[in-house]
Amino acid sequence: MRFELPPPDTFDAVLEAYKKDVDVSLLRENLKLTVEERFLKFQRFMQSMETIRQAMLDSTSSMNQTIAENSSSSREMK
Amino acid sequence: MTKEGNFVELLPLLAAHRVDFILIGGGAGIAHGLARSTYDVDIVYSRDPDNLQRLADCLAPYNPYLRDMPLGLPFSLDARTLGNGLNFTLNTELGALDLLGDVPGGGGYQELLASSYVIKLFGYECRVVTLEKLIQLKRAAGRPKDLEAIAELQLLLNSSR
Numbered sequence: 260m261r262f263e264l265p266p267p268d269t270f271d272a273v274l275e276a277y278k279k280d281v282d283v284s285l286l287r288e289n290l291k292l293t294v295e296e297r298f299l300k301f302q303r304f305m306q307s308m309e310t311i312r313q314a315m316l317d318s319t320s321s322m323n324q325t326i327a328e329n330s331s332s333s334r335e336m337k
Numbered sequence: 338m339t340k341e342g343n344f345v346e347l348l349p350l351l352a353a354h355r356v357d358f359i360l361i362g363g364g365a366g367i368a369h370g371l372a373r374s375t376y377d378v379d380i381v382y383s384r385d386p387d388n389l390q391r392l393a394d395c396l397a398p399y400n401p402y403l404r405d406m407p408l409g410l411p412f413s414l415d416a417r418t419l420g421n422g423l424n425f426t427l428n429t430e431l432g433a434l435d436l437l438g439d440v441p442g443g444g445g446y447q448e449l450l451a452s453s454y455v456i457k458l459f460g461y462e463c464r465v466v467t468l469e470k471l472i473q474l475k476r477a478a479g480r481p482k483d484l485e486a487i488a489e490l491q492l493l494l495n496s497s498r
Contacts, residue, residue, distance in 0.1 A: 273484060274484065274491065277484055277485050277487075277488035278488045278491065278492060281485075281489050282372070283492060286370055286371075286372055286492060286496070287496075288372075289372055290370045290493075290496065292370075294368050294456050294465075295458055297370065298344045298345055298348075298367060299345065301342065301344070301367050302343075302344070302345050304374065305341055305342050308374075309341070
């Protein structure tokens with residue numbers, strides 16, 4: 260989906276508002292690195308996101324299994 | 338290794354096969370110091386027939402397939418397909434790769450060449466769009482989701498002056 264952007268002056272005003280919330284310390288840290296190091300840092304970040312995502316999937320699957328088992332045993336008790 | 342935003346493998350692969358391309362998008366942002374994530378690799382590629390062949394040859398072993406297309410439909414990313422199309426959003430075994438023949442605000446490879454420079458990356462030379470041009474491209478794309486990125490890029494540009 261694509262939106263029409265407002266005229267440039269409004270656009271710049273919006274950008275100025277966004278700039279106030281930019282964490283400049285993260286940009287400064289990146290600027291200390293070489294370009295290659297920036298890509299490797301990004302790759303590590305993406306890898307850690309993948310690890311978290313996988314852990315969430317595993318825990319959801321394990322939780323569903325526990326719920327299914329509990330539900331099955333409570334039916335048997337009845 | 339995660340295959341999202343896989344610059345570490347895709348860029349050296351393209352460079353090793355002497356594909357003429359310019360890195361744009363979030364990847365170019367990372368090269369310039371942007372602190373944001375991205376899930377695909379965006380490149381503007383030369384439409385020269387020899388380059389289309391090199392591009393198709395280097396991607397072939399990694400099963401490139403159109404992201405929006407249902408699995409199982411016949412699709413082959415060869416030089417002819419590349420020549421008949423322009424912009425391709427692909428999934429490959431090395432991650433998502435967007436091949437752009439033309440971009441709003443930047444044109445094609447030849448037009449963008451003057452607004453790019455060569456960087457050494459993992460032992461290879463790759464072209465990256467300049468920070469100024471990257472801001473122009475993101476503005477031209479007109480996507481609200483880019484506003485934060487543009488704000489960061491402008492701060493990076495100010496800090497480099």
